[in-house]
Amino acid sequence: MEFSWSVADQKFREELHDVIVDAIPEHWANLIPGEEATSSFTMDFSRMLASKGLLTPHWPVEYGGRDASGWQFIILGEELWSAGEPRGSQYMNVNWVGPAIMHAGTDEQKAYHLKRISDGDVLWCQGFSELGAGTDLASIQTTAVRDGDHYVINGEKVWTSYAQGAEFCFLLARTDPSAERGSGVSIFLVPTATPGFTIVPFESDLDIHEFNRMTFDNVRVPASTMLGEENNGWKVIKRALSHERIGGPRYERALAVTRRMADTAKKRGWWERDGLRTRFVAAEAACEAARVLVYQAIDAREKGLQENLVVSLARVAIVRSERLVADLALDLFEDESLYRFSTGNGQFKTSMIAGLGGGSVEVQLNTIARALLGPGR
Amino acid sequence: MDFSPTEGQATLLASIDAVVESRGGRERVARVATSLAYDGELDAQLRSTIDIDSLSLLDRVLASDRLAQAGAATTWASRSIVLGNGNSVEGPLVVVDRARSGLTRYAPFATAALVFDGDESRLVQLEPVDVEEVPSGAGYPVGRITDAAMAGGQVVGGAELRNRWMLALATEAGGLAAAAVTLTSNHLQRRKQFGKPLAQFQALRHRVANHAVSAESIRWMVRFAADHEDERAMALAAAYAGSTAAELSPEFVQLWGARGLAHEFGVSTYLMRLEGIRLELGSRDRLAEAVLTF
Numbered sequence A: 001m002e003f004s005w006s007v008a009d010q011k012f013r014e015e016l017h018d019v020i021v022d023a024i025p026e027h028w029a030n031l032i033p034g035e036e037a038t039s040s041f042t043m044d045f046s047r048m049l050a051s052k053g054l055l056t057p058h059w060p061v062e063y064g065g066r067d068a069s070g071w072q073f074i075i076l077g078e079e080l081w082s083a084g085e086p087r088g089s090q091y092m093n094v095n096w097v098g099p100a101i102m103h104a105g106t107d108e109q110k111a112y113h114l115k116r117i118s119d120g121d122v123l124w125c126q127g128f129s130e131l132g133a134g135t136d137l138a139s140i141q142t143t144a145v146r147d148g149d150h151y152v153i154n155g156e157k158v159w160t161s162y163a164q165g166a167e168f169c170f171l172l173a174r175t176d177p178s179a180e181r182g183s184g185v186s187i188f189l190v191p192t193a194t195p196g197f198t199i200v201p202f203e204s205d206l207d208i209h210e211f212n213r214m215t216f217d218n219v220r221v222p223a224s225t226m227l228g229e230e231n232n233g234w235k236v237i238k239r240a241l242s243h244e245r246i247g248g249p250r251y252e253r254a255l256a257v258t259r260r261m262a263d264t265a266k267k268r269g270w271w272e273r274d275g276l277r278t279r280f281v282a283a284e285a286a287c288e289a290a291r292v293l294v295y296q297a298i299d300a301r302e303k304g305l306q307e308n309l310v311v312s313l314a315r316v317a318i319v320r321s322e323r324l325v326a327d328l329a330l331d332l333f334e335d336e337s338l339y340r341f342s343t344g345n346g347q348f349k350t351s352m353i354a355g356l357g358g359g360s361v362e363v364q365l366n367t368i369a370r371a372l373l374g375p376g377r
Numbered sequence B: 001m002d003f004s005p006t007e008g009q010a011t012l013l014a015s016i017d018a019v020v021e022s023r024g025g026r027e028r029v030a031r032v033a034t035s036l037a038y039d040g041e042l043d044a045q046l047r048s049t050i051d052i053d054s055l056s057l058l059d060r061v062l063a064s065d066r067l068a069q070a071g072a073a074t075t076w077a078s079r080s081i082v083l084g085n086g087n088s089v090e091g092p093l094v095v096v097d098r099a100r101s102g103l104t105r106y107a108p109f110a111t112a113a114l115v116f117d118g119d120e121s122r123l124v125q126l127e128p129v130d131v132e133e134v135p136s137g138a139g140y141p142v143g144r145i146t147d148a149a150m151a152g153g154q155v156v157g158g159a160e161l162r163n164r165w166m167l168a169l170a171t172e173a174g175g176l177a178a179a180a181v182t183l184t185s186n187h188l189q190r191r192k193q194f195g196k197p198l199a200q201f202q203a204l205r206h207r208v209a210n211h212a213v214s215a216e217s218i219r220w221m222v223r224f225a226a227d228h229e230d231e232r233a234m235a236l237a238a239a240y241a242g243s244t245a246a247e248l249s250p251e252f253v254q255l256w257g258a259r260g261l262a263h264e265f266g267v268s269t270y271l272m273r274l275e276g277i278r279l280e281l282g283s284r285d286r287l288a289e290a291v292l293t294f
């Protein structure tokens, strides 16, 4: 056991950090990831990272990477997420869309999509959840029916983040209606411009992170858009979700917010407020706890070990850290957080998203409980 | 001791329900709320139908709780808790502490502000220049009362009005929390995942049960405090309400999933408002200090 970074990974962090400091306008420090998800700034930024080989360094050279260590995935996340996530929604491409295509794609899919992703040139969205299938994702009802060398898709997806600017949707649809739950589900890489595909935003209190309703009305896509085998998409999805869950190192941003708040508290003479210092320490500790558990999960992934349990532990710790920092921010700034674009309001909203986006935290608790206590029924 | 409403109180609550019904019912009330407006129509109708000056403090608390549960966007009852009789203001009243940011709920629609300045409470008539509207993050329209405006006004009382204000906010928190418990219980019994209603998952049942205890605690604490006109009890109820609202708002969002944030499911306003009330009440340490001054 030892817990230090390799020289190459440390060098990568420094190089990336310098690039970020140079490229990012000051107001980004207060943005929450997803707040500016598809702007031209995020596109330019991602292309710039790609041109320096910094967008997908841990990918194989043949797919636009530099064959660097898998740890660079988390370094990328930490540095960029805590800077407000200037990749915009492209963090998803690197975290799980790309890896899923690398794992299950045909040569053509890999050649086309992985190039676009590693060039920083394309926006994706995730078409998983439905009104009837949230936590219970395996019960999705959207169908894809084979018609010659095409599939015809019908159904509705909800809560889709970043759909407005997306060029492709990573879509989950049922190809065998008679099959139970996860079996009978397939994945399609669907261009959002396909006729019959509509995207309408939900009116919500989220204000800093739009989500959408996507409807599919006889959307015809070539069979070549299917990722992996027919009816066998669930395995790919489980892997993708595992990557998604620890893909956003939220603890790093929460820690940065905590540090900025501590400075503010000292400047404004709030440092002596009753109980506040204790809470600052508890918040910092929660962020560090999340960090070590995420590193444990990355270690398991690097070694090809079973990662279910360690990813769930890490995810729960991440959510806890976000919530603790949010509660502290709201107590610290009080009425100032009524303002939508305040630090407190942003942290509050992002902490609520943390418990749900990418799958709800109770699912992770169930996974941990199952590992420790058995199936429970 | 009698925990049942008197005949007069039952009539009062029925009249409030009737007024809400006559102005388009909960549906219109909810529309006004999600559009972040002020329900001037409802306010005026309540004013003309019910003589609030004749009501006791406890009755006003009951009225405000009822309106919070209905999701109404009016300060009709809460301002009468704060100001008592004789200083009644017609439109929405906002309350600000000069030592704080000046940001407050309903400010863009307010005609008057109650300003706490140390131990003094002043009533300020507001002009449009006195308020800057800001984007809201918490279920109510929000604006900032300028420092110049906060400096003016007529003295209407001392520090005791702060306690009334805390009582009013705690009352609203109790009403919102109670409504959230009911809405959530109903939702979890209907919403099926994994082939059965979410209400059947033990992991969720105890959480809802605990939140019901919190909501009921707020409501009875504010009623006791109001009936006894006990200032320390008002501050204590506010401290309880503040930390409970802080806990419940994100908790209920989690229990509702993404529906807790989208407008069309009729719950998001309550959950965001709980947060708004918590922010206006202030931090746990501020609320604790207020109790400890007694």
Ligand SMILES: Cc1cc2nc3c(=O)[nH]c(=O)nc-3n(C[C@H](O)[C@H](O)[C@H](O)COP(=O)(O)OP(=O)(O)OC[C@H]3O[C@@H](n4cnc5c(N)ncnc54)[C@H](O)[C@@H]3O)c2cc1C
Pocket (backbone or CB within 6 Å): A125, A126, A127, A128, A129, A130, A131, A133, A134, A135, A136, A158, A159, A160, A161, A162, A206, A209, A211, A352, A353, A356, A357, A358, A359, A360, A361, A362, A363, A366, B191, B193, B194, B198, B201, B203, B204, B254, B255, B256, B257, B258, B259, B261
């Ligand atoms: C900001 C945001 C962005 C999102 N972006 C996307 C996106 O881009 N693409 C996409 O496909 N989806 C997206 N989602 C949807 C997200 O994946 C779902 O919200 C999540 O899976 C929960 O589903 P639900 O909202 O239907 O809640 P429900 O399934 O109704 O669950 C409600 C509550 O019950 C709990 N619960 C359910 N079953 C159990 C159980 N067995 N034991 C214990 N507790 C249980 C849940 O954990 C939750 O707390 C997004 C959601 C949010 C909030």
